[in-house]
Amino acid sequence: MKLCMIGTGYVGLVSGTCFADIGNQVICVDKNLDKINKLKSGISPIYEPGLNELIKKNYLSKRLSFSSDINQAINSSDIIFICVGTPTKKGSINVDLSYVFKCCKEILKKTKKKKILVMKSTVPVGTGDEIEKILKKKKKLFTVISNPEFLREGEAIRDFRYPDRIVIGSNEKRAFNTMKKLYSPLISKGSKFFTTSRRGAELIKYASNAFLATKITFINELANLCEKTGINVEHISLGMGSDNRIGGRFLRAGPAYGGSCFPKDTKGLVSTADKYKINLSLVKSVIKSNFDRVNLLTYRIHKILGSSLKNKKISFLGVTFKPNTDDMRDSTSLQMIPYLCKKGALVNYYDPSGEKREFKKIKNCFFKNNINDNCNNADLIILLTEWDEFKSIDFKKVVKNKNFKLYDLRNLYNPEEMRRNKIRYFSVGRPNTN
Numbered sequence: 001m002k003l004c005m006i007g008t009g010y011v012g013l014v015s016g017t018c019f020a021d022i023g024n025q026v027i028c029v030d031k032n033l034d035k036i037n038k039l040k041s042g043i044s045p046i047y048e049p050g051l052n053e054l055i056k057k058n059y060l061s062k063r064l065s066f067s068s069d070i071n072q073a074i075n076s077s078d079i080i081f082i083c084v085g086t087p088t089k090k091g092s093i094n095v096d097l098s099y100v101f102k103c104c105k106e107i108l109k110k111t112k113k114k115k116i117l118v119m120k121s122t123v124p125v126g127t128g129d130e131i132e133k134i135l136k137k138k139k140k141l142f143t144v145i146s147n148p149e150f151l152r153e154g155e156a157i158r159d160f161r162y163p164d165r166i167v168i169g170s171n172e173k174r175a176f177n178t179m180k181k182l183y184s185p186l187i188s189k190g191s192k193f194f195t196t197s198r199r200g201a202e203l204i205k206y207a208s209n210a211f212l213a214t215k216i217t218f219i220n221e222l223a224n225l226c227e228k229t230g231i232n233v234e235h236i237s238l239g240m241g242s243d244n245r246i247g248g249r250f251l252r253a254g255p256a257y258g259g260s261c262f263p264k265d266t267k268g269l270v271s272t273a274d275k276y277k278i279n280l281s282l283v284k285s286v287i288k289s290n291f292d293r294v295n296l297l298t299y300r301i302h303k304i305l306g307s308s309l310k311n312k313k314i315s316f317l318g319v320t321f322k323p324n325t326d327d328m329r330d331s332t333s334l335q336m337i338p339y340l341c342k343k344g345a346l347v348n349y350y351d352p353s354g355e356k357r358e359f360k361k362i363k364n365c366f367f368k369n370n371i372n373d374n375c376n377n378a379d380l381i382i383l384l385t386e387w388d389e390f391k392s393i394d395f396k397k398v399v400k401n402k403n404f405k406l407y408d409l410r411n412l413y414n415p416e417e418m419r420r421n422k423i424r425y426f427s428v429g430r431p432n433t434n
């Protein structure tokens with residue numbers, strides 16, 4: 001099939017490349033010329049394991065191409081996927097749909113023959129209806145359907161190839177059949193193909209993310225209780241998660257949830273519910289609790305280091321919101337590092353995905369190229385992101401300051417081993433943390 005992905009970010013680039021890899025002809029379009037030029041010269045603008053190789057393979061086989069010319073891309077495709085960002089509007093909890101609507105207006109101008117328009121971006125209930133209104137001048141040319149994306153950064157290729165479910169929301173049978181054909185290579189490997197109304201599909205995406213955010217927040221709050229009661233939160237996760245009705249995933253205590261989806265989608269869901277005068281009090285509490293968590297963890301840093309942070313050397317291991325991605329959106333580090341620097345701390349950080357523009361202008365914040373340079377003078381090391389290369393650091397060898405402390409926000413290390421090595425170690429929701 002001939003496909004066009006509008007928006008070549010984490011979702012558009014990964015799914016476009018994977019669609020090409022299962023035999024489709026795909027054009028990835030982006031308004032950002034820099035991205036398109038990089039892609040044409042064989043460089044992925046994002047860090048995602050395995051993606052570079054897959055792009056090269058499909059680009060060379062001419063199944064995958066890149067363009068900033070939306071006109072040509074639209075007219076040579078039968079199915080158009082909208083994969084642009086849907087961030088939170090500044091200063092509110094509402095979803096900023098301006099990229100989506102702008103995109104639809106461009107499509108309206110350029111389309112000459114019948115297309116299926118697929119919303120892959122995460123959009124609030126009713127957005128498909130709004131889009132139909134925009135397209136009403138050429139109504140007969142478009143079928144607007146919802147096909148929310150569930151891939152996780154860091155595991156995106158695997159998630160595309162083996163999704164738990166493929167959700168298609170439409171009110172037209174023909175569109176279902178076309179989408180079923182497109183996804184048939186994944187369905188034949190066992191992925192569930194689930195059809196519902198367009199509004200239903202839009203809500204499934206928000207509901208899923210809000211539920212996962214709730215699980216994380218729940219275990220984070222329990223971790224606080226565990227710290228006060230001398231209980232190991234990991235035993236609670238295991239004991240609860242072994243119940244099939246609950247499941248163990250997303251029950252690991254750690255920092256506040258972050259990333260490009262959970263923070264904005266929990267807010268987006270609440271704002272939709274507000275519009276319909278429905279009080280989603282549970283999701284509202286989750287948002288508040290997650291916000292408070294960053295403050296709580298910063299307070300703990302104060303406690304670990306003593307009241308003043310002036311000239312304290314703090315080294316971060318990892319700053320992205322999770323491993324195997326370069327995505328910084330809503331990472332806990334974005335709140336923590338500026339705060340610590342403001343209080344006079346000298347902050348180093350190392351992240352395997354490289355230096356971050358977000359910290360370039362912050363006084364007293366320095367990127368280091370490797371674990372050793374990052375940590376050797378530290379008073380406090382904060383493990384924020386559990387990249388594989390952090391799993392087996394010999395801290396006693398790496399850090400010169402013999403009085404250093406280690407704050408493990410992902411419970412990556414074994415407290416017993418830390419005790420044996422006489423490392424002053426703090427983690428999340430485990431008895432040794434205070």
Ligand SMILES: NC(=O)c1ccc[n+]([C@@H]2O[C@H](COP(=O)([O-])OP(=O)(O)OC[C@H]3O[C@@H](n4cnc5c(N)ncnc54)[C@H](O)[C@@H]3O)[C@@H](O)[C@H]2O)c1
Pocket residue numbers: 006007008009010011012029030031032035083084085086099102103120121122123149150151152153260261
């Ligand atoms: N990142 C994830 O893990 C993930 C997972 C599932 C769903 N989603 C959803 O998918 C959507 C996209 O997310 P993302 O992380 O890929 O965003 P992103 O910011 O990485 O990419 C969006 C891209 O769209 C481009 N763009 C914006 N307007 C355009 C236009 N008019 N024409 C052409 N290109 C345009 C931007 O330049 C950018 O490259 C969001 O709604 C998000 O909630 C994201």
